[in-house]
Amino acid sequence: DAKTTQPPSMDCAEGRAANLPCNHSTISGNEYVYWYRQIHSQGPQYIIHGLKNNETNEMASLIITEDRKSSTLILPHATLRDTAVYYCIVIGSYNTDKLIFGTGTRLQVFP
Amino acid sequence: SAVISQKPSRDICQRGTSLTIQCQVDSQVTMMFWYRQQPGQSLTLIATANQGSEATYESGFVIDKFPISRPNLTFSTLTVSNMSPEDSSIYLCSVSLQQGRAEAFFGQGTRLTVV
Numbered sequence: 001d002a003k004t005t006q007p008p009s010m011d012c013a014e015g016r017a018a019n020l021p022c023n024h025s026t027i028s029g030n031e032y033v034y035w036y037r038q039i040h041s042q043g044p045q046y047i048i049h050g051l052k053n054n055e056t057n058e059m060a061s062l063i064i065t066e067d068r069k070s071s072t073l074i075l076p077h078a079t080l081r082d083t084a085v086y087y088c089i090v091i092g093s094y095n096t097d098k099l100i101f102g103t104g105t106r107l108q109v110f111p
Numbered sequence: 112s113a114v115i116s117q118k119p120s121r122d123i124c125q126r127g128t129s130l131t132i133q134c135q136v137d138s139q140v141t142m143m144f145w146y147r148q149q150p151g152q153s154l155t156l157i158a159t160a161n162q163g164s165e166a167t168y169e170s171g172f173v174i175d176k177f178p179i180s181r182p183n184l185t186f187s188t189l190t191v192s193n194m195s196p197e198d199s200s201i202y203l204c205s206v207s208l209q210q211g212r213a214e215a216f217f218g219q220g221t222r223l224t225v226v
């Protein structure tokens with residue numbers, strides 16, 4: 001699976017959009033981009049995933065660049081409860097669901 | 112979705128002893144995994160728990176230290192054997208409802224402290 005690079009930390013004001021970048025320049029054609037988050041003292045939570053098209057669900061939007069070398073997770077109106085570590089993971093459909101977590105981005109939402 | 116119950120939620124153990132952690136899922140699942148999260152660190156995959164056969168361990172993890180059982184499609188155990196303070200971590204169970212889709216669900220974890 002391709003390696004990902006994320007900034008170690010970010011801040012965001014409550015109510016504003018949080019844009020979390022992820023670089024995955026070695027991604028191959030059959031690999032998906034998955035996003036998870038881990039709120040303090042909880043297990044990770046699935047957020048969203050995509051292959052090449054932009055995706056949106058009730059939690060977030062995922063924007064994948066045309067060359068698929070990077071992506072951005074967007075929380076449109078961040079709340080204090082969105083404070084967490086966010087993990088971008090690239091995984092191939094052949095890899096039977098083994099998630100390999102990197103170091104992630106620690107997002108702090110402040111009032 | 113899936114609801115995962117892990118027991119115990121936390122424990123303090125003496126070095127040299129063993130602890131067995133249980134993971135119970137509210138539905139039958141194909142894939143079950145065990146992760147370790149050391150203090151301040153990200154998650155590291157220990158092994159895939161295979162139903163009816165030996166677990167598949169990741170590099171750096173061995174069966175003698177982390178024996179795993181999976182007697183059916185809803186239950187698994189992880190034992191941390193002959194514990195040392197370096198084993199102090201959060202241990203998490205994870206399941207995937209459909210093979211080939213990485214939308215996993217995680218338990219709340221077991222916080223282990225070895226003294």
